[in-house]
């Protein structure tokens with residue numbers, strides 16, 4: 729068995745994820761929406777599972793994530809929690825569910841009670857109070873910057889972010905402010921690889937990238953993309969891990985090993 733695929737006997741925790749980031753061991757994360765895949769991913773060594781609002785696209789067949797509800801995320805989180813044993817389970821707060829610290833708290837409590845161990849929210853400086861409010865009340869916060877799909881109509885599409893010097897500086901200011909407010913981790917989506925590296929070095933919290941280059945503390949992909957079952961358009965950062973494999977378990981193990989060995993993402997997956 730590959731040295732990167734130990735039979736994990738203890739649960740992945742936030743302190744463990746910080747330790748991995750500090751030691752340079754890459755964190756392998758995938759989205760997950762049901763119990764069977766949760767069991768498989770956990771057994772294949774995936775460190776973190778995300779019940780993403782991408783379920784709006786891959787499970788519900790929508791064009792954007794905007795129609796996803798807190799109850800949808802809570803339902804899928806309960807399913808994933810039943811199948812998962814040791815991976816660290818995170819859930820997206822959907823569009824419209826965290827407009828104020830109080831509503832964010834009420835909705836985050838529902839997701840934590842469904843089994844999430846951390847919640848992810850998209851946005852910059854305006855979320856400082858919310859990050860502090862949740863963190864003080866026992867809810868770890870995973871901040872999400874760069875291409876934030878809940879902002880699709882403001883961004884004018886799913887486009888790479890942080891390309892100009894000003895935009896890159898703004899992202900850095902936002903990341904540092906969210907860390908200072910108490911964020912536990914940061915997700916970086918579709919930004920130049922050099923900026924992913926710069927932000928990861930500037931922060932003490934672990935970063936997880938999707939189209940943010942190889943120097944983030946870890947990587948995430950949508951499971952339907954990496955298993956090549958999503959019928960929609962594929963972003964540049966997607967790699968088909970089913971290619972050359974004869975089972976889904978092998979594809980997931982290949983993803984974990986490739987992330988840990990730092991051979992994914994390669995330049996063809998980066999901006």
Ligand SMILES: Nc1nc(=O)c2c([nH]1)NC[C@@H]1CN(c3ccc(C(=O)N[C@@H](CCC(=O)O)C(=O)O)cc3)CN21
Pocket residue numbers: 781782785786793875877886887888918950952953958961962963964965
């Ligand atoms: N199946 C799936 N995979 C995802 O990664 C994903 C979802 N759904 N739903 C929510 C968002 C939407 N995402 C997307 C969607 C499209 C691109 C995309 O096509 N990006 C272009 C960049 C174009 C440019 O800026 O020039 C690319 O070529 O990668 C990126 C992220 C990421 N998330």
Ligand SMILES: CC(C)C(=O)C(=O)O
Pocket residue numbers: 759778779780781782783820915917938948949950
């Ligand atoms: C793509 C990841 C980062 C996500 O937010 C989702 O799956 O919803």
Ligand SMILES: [Mg+2]
Pocket residue numbers: 780781782820
């Ligand atoms: Mg999401």
